[in-house]
Amino acid sequence: MHRFCEVYFVDCSSQQILENDLATLALFKKVGKTPQDGLLWLSHHHKEWLMVFNNADNIHLNLVRYFPSGSHGNIIITSRNPDLAQHAHEQHKVDRMDVEEAADLLLSAAEYPLTVEETREIAKQLVQKLYCLPLAVSKAGANISLSLGLHKYLELYENTTRRMKLLNQSPTQSDYDRSVYAT
Template identity: 40%
Template sequence: WLCIFDNADDKHVFLKDYIPSCNHGNVIITSRLTETSQISSPGCHIDFTDLARENAVELLLKHAHEESSDRNQDLAIKIVDAFNCHALAVSTAGAYIGTTPTCTLGNYLTHFDKRRSKILNYRIRTLDSYRLTVFDAFRLSFEKLSLPAQFLLQICACLHHTAIPLEIFTSAANFTGKDTSAVDLNPPTEA
């Protein structure tokens, strides 16, 4: 069995009360609290920190497919600082810039700020800065997708990351009644 405690950031919750005491099974705890490392087995604690600014800039430029010129470095610094150098938010922002023709390093924060204020006024007032910046960066990319693509992504999010049966897609395609002969649903063979 596997038990996952994600975002276990409430120091008033005693996690050991919820962990079965047996010699089999695994427990994964994600938390910003350093105290949670005290209940892990020796050598089983991994501490993730934010990227150094230089590495965050490099990651952003790589995902945005931009060269590392002085001007791009200056623009990238503003973006990574806005995300507090959180790796997931920075890479998502870079991917959005790299795949959106109207978005550049120079105007990304304007795109982001417009979306952020809409989201903040909507319903995400309780998220901490890390989850909010990652959510905002993901939301920008997600909203760029067509509605059918958004729906498909929401469904696929519930599936196993490697064992997705192709029959799901062939059945769905057949159900629509559309000609799918041009679509190759066979996985590529290894050479």
């Protein structure tokens, strides 16, 4: 059984995008067409929902004014802005993983078996070069699964010129900035 009746993702990379997402919620629920209509609906929706304010890094955005009132909803804020911790009942900093955990993530994302020792050793070498950062490890795993292969990826990554080319790759269909891929 799922804890939340619905989960809503709100992109907070700008005030306009945030308000568009809330207005879209209002339109989808057929309760209006403004961000305030979406927030009002959430405030009166008495089932337990979850709202994820994603990429809330803009220090000029007053996020509090977009929190629905009431006590039946849950909010998660993802941000690199530590000042937003003041709004949190709990906070969890996502930091570097340990080498074994990062190797598991890489191999899972690359769709490799976790138990082949030779493959695991190469994965450990690679995640250490990526500083065991979850986003970098996950991105590398996704690239490896597409066609490069684990051995080839490590070889390319170790070559400085090819590393820059590899990091600047982006899929043909993407809503993300290149900086996410470079991360």
